[in-house]
Amino acid sequence: MVLQQIWKLGRKWDDLMPQELHNALQKVQNSYFAMPDIRIPRTVHNFSKTTSSQLHIFVDASMAAMTAVAYLLTTNSQATPPQVCFFMGKCEVAPIKQMSVPKMELEAAVIGVRLLQLIQR
Incomplete structure (x- = not known):
C-alpha cells in the first residue's frame, strides 16, 4: 500500500x-x-488418519485492500478434536480508482473463488 x-x-x-x-x-x-x-511446518496434516476434511474460505475487503484465506479442517476416526490449519491466502491492494465497499467485497469474493479453483487444481 x-x-x-x-x-x-x-x-x-x-x-x-x-x-x-x-x-x-x-x-x-x-x-x-x-x-x-x-x-512453520511444511506438512498440513497427516491424511492417512483423516476421515473427513473441509476447506473453508473467508473473504474480506476494505477501502485499502481485499483478501481471501483458506483454512483446512480435518477430523479423524479417533476421539481427538478436529484440527484447523491455515492453508493458503491471497491479498490484493485496492485499485487506484476508488470503488465502494460493496464493490470491493464482490472483488474479494472473486479472489476467494479463484483461490478455491487454484486449490482444487
Whole structure:
C-alpha cells in the first residue's frame, strides 16, 4: 500500500520520496527484522488418519485492500478434536480508482473463488 501511495504521487524513479512515506517503508522493514525466528511446518496434516476434511474460505475487503484465506479442517476416526490449519491466502491492494465497499467485497469474493479453483487444481 505504501508503494501504491508512492505511485500516486507521480514521482520519477530517481526522485526522493516524502519523509512520511520513507518512515512508513522503514517501519515495515524494521518489523521484519524484529520478528522472532518463526517456524512453520511444511506438512498440513497427516491424511492417512483423516476421515473427513473441509476447506473453508473467508473473504474480506476494505477501502485499502481485499483478501481471501483458506483454512483446512480435518477430523479423524479417533476421539481427538478436529484440527484447523491455515492453508493458503491471497491479498490484493485496492485499485487506484476508488470503488465502494460493496464493490470491493464482490472483488474479494472473486479472489476467494479463484483461490478455491487454484486449490482444487
